[in-house]
Amino acid sequence: MTSWTPQLRGRDGPLYRVIAEALAADIDEGRLAPGTRLPTHRELAEKVGVTVGTVTRAYAEAERRGLIGGEVGRGTFVRHRDTPRHLPAPAPDTGDDTLVELGLNWPATPPGDPAGTALRKTLEALQRSPRLSELLDYQPHAGLLAHREAGAAWLSRFGLEVEPRQVVVCSGGQHAMEVALTALTRPGDTVLCEALTYPGLKVLANRLHLSLHGVAMDEQGLKPDALEAACRGGAKVLFCLPNLQNPTGAVMPEERRRRIAAVVRKHGLTVVEDDAYGLLLDKRPPPLCTLVPESGWFIGGVSKLLAPGLRIGYLAAPLGMGTERLAEEAGLAVRMTPPLLAEVAARWVHDGTADELVVRRRREAQERLELAREVLGDVLPKAPRATYHLWLKLPAGWRAESFTAQARRRGVSVTPAELFTVGPATAPAAVRVCLGAPRTRASLEKGLRRLRETLEGGPEPLASIV
Numbered sequence: 001m002t003s004w005t006p007q008l009r010g011r012d013g014p015l016y017r018v019i020a021e022a023l024a025a026d027i028d029e030g031r032l033a034p035g036t037r038l039p040t041h042r043e044l045a046e047k048v049g050v051t052v053g054t055v056t057r058a059y060a061e062a063e064r065r066g067l068i069g070g071e072v073g074r075g076t077f078v079r080h081r082d083t084p085r086h087l088p089a090p091a092p093d094t095g096d097d098t099l100v101e102l103g104l105n106w107p108a109t110p111p112g113d114p115a116g117t118a119l120r121k122t123l124e125a126l127q128r129s130p131r132l133s134e135l136l137d138y139q140p141h142a143g144l145l146a147h148r149e150a151g152a153a154w155l156s157r158f159g160l161e162v163e164p165r166q167v168v169v170c171s172g173g174q175h176a177m178e179v180a181l182t183a184l185t186r187p188g189d190t191v192l193c194e195a196l197t198y199p200g201l202k203v204l205a206n207r208l209h210l211s212l213h214g215v216a217m218d219e220q221g222l223k224p225d226a227l228e229a230a231c232r233g234g235a236k237v238l239f240c241l242p243n244l245q246n247p248t249g250a251v252m253p254e255e256r257r258r259r260i261a262a263v264v265r266k267h268g269l270t271v272v273e274d275d276a277y278g279l280l281l282d283k284r285p286p287p288l289c290t291l292v293p294e295s296g297w298f299i300g301g302v303s304k305l306l307a308p309g310l311r312i313g314y315l316a317a318p319l320g321m322g323t324e325r326l327a328e329e330a331g332l333a334v335r336m337t338p339p340l341l342a343e344v345a346a347r348w349v350h351d352g353t354a355d356e357l358v359v360r361r362r363r364e365a366q367e368r369l370e371l372a373r374e375v376l377g378d379v380l381p382k383a384p385r386a387t388y389h390l391w392l393k394l395p396a397g398w399r400a401e402s403f404t405a406q407a408r409r410r411g412v413s414v415t416p417a418e419l420f421t422v423g424p425a426t427a428p429a430a431v432r433v434c435l436g437a438p439r440t441r442a443s444l445e446k447g448l449r450r451l452r453e454t455l456e457g458g459p460e461p462l463a464s465i466v
Contacts, residue, residue, distance in 0.1 A: 005047050015050055019058035024067055027078055033408040034103055035416035036078045077419060100447030101437045103413040105389050107304050108364040108436040115307045118353045122344050135339045143169025143337055150346030151314035155300045158275050160287050162316045171337045173276055173301035174200050176315040180272045180297050185210055190235040194222060196420040198246045201239060214422030221245055221252035224259040231267040238269050242288050243278035247420045247432040248391040251384055254285040261291035274299045279358050280365055280386045294318055302345055306357045312345040362386045368435040375448040379455055388436045394429040397459050406460055412450040
């Protein structure tokens with residue numbers, strides 16, 4: 001936990017807002033790195049000389065701005081921002097002050113990426129469509145039938161055969177998660193997930209007032225015996241990422257999936273399976289949902305595989321379940337998924353553009369992984385042929401938070417294990433390293449070398465990084 005104390009002099013306004021402004025300034029200027037755990041409400045109140053209620057309001061204001069995130073039982077952490085930042089001073093041994101962002105899990109889209117050319121061609125074709133103006137009208141909550149048909153075709157690439165009537169078109173994978181969990185749970189319910197999970201699920205669980213229960217993992221993903229034990233607590237929903245799990249990168253083999261499916265069926269669990277990265281793999285085990293088709297809900301988005309700005313995700317319900325409730329929840333969240341974006345995605349699925357882009361993404365991910373192997377060498381964890389993120393286990397003596405802070409001082413941003421750890425469990429000494437965010441491989445190589453130098457330099461005394 002950092003010993004951060006806000007500098008309040010020279011700031012006007014209510015105290016809670018002044019504290020939030022000081023927090024924002026220290027984050028923007030690099031004094032608080034992403035993943036840093038902040039003082040508790042009571043500790044900060046005693047430092048600043050204000051009431052605990054004032055600190056609570058300040059943290060709430062900072063969370064509203066997207067600066068921090070809080071978890072019951074773990075504390076309050078600085079979040080990653082979506083815009084590149086600069087260091088407050090030149091980074092040691094680098095010669096420049098540019099922060100290389102390896103903390104954001106973006107797809108690898110280097111300069112000259114063909115997605116831009118594909119979009120121009122699609123928009124030109126749309127201009128000639130006699131039905132173009134129809135895309136400006138209100139549409140069904142679940143999406144136009146043509147767009148749901150495209151969704152079914154897209155999901156078939158993942159190994160899932162569904163009918164269009166099972167598909168709801170969503171505004172990206174995160175929206176699909178929200179729609180599924182809102183339809184399947186009630187406030188106070190417990191949702192099972194991997195012990196290290198996607199931070200977006202944690203944010204969503206807080207918003208929906210759900211309790212997350214982390215299930216133990218190994219190098220193959222969820223452990224069947226741990227899932228069996230967790231089911232005794234009465235949970236009815238399991239959320240998981242069997243392919244290139246975020247953050248660990250684990251790929252669950254088919255035999256393990258069958259064992260997990262047996263536990264799911266025995267305890268009557270509903271599965272929400274997110275496959276954001278699966279198509280990066282040349283060969284994939286069958287989706288978990290195909291092993292429990294009566295209770296499997298599948299999410300297959302396009303943002304991580306085609307283009308981040310194409311905010312389209314497809315949520316497939318089990319056959320016979322009906323999508324009326326899903327459509328209602330989707331409509332409550334965003335009224336409707338933008339039909340123009342859904343049309344672009346549909347055309348790309350049908351004309352082969354989507355498949356070509358996936359091949360490009362896979363190739364770029366593989367080449368970046370090879371670069372990472374070259375730079376990091378023996379410290380690089382085992383990884384599949386192509387991946388956007390690596391789970392780097394730190395040598396003895398390191399803590400994830402201190403490593404993240406030291407790496408940032410050298411000019412590279414990574415994400416500490418604390419942001420992925422579910423509940424009060426102790427976070428492992430590990431960080432997630434993303435390979436896709438740098439626009440060029442030269443920038444990626446620079447960041448990886450800074451990361452290597454941080455490891456070789458060893459932990460600094462704690463007082464020098466707080």
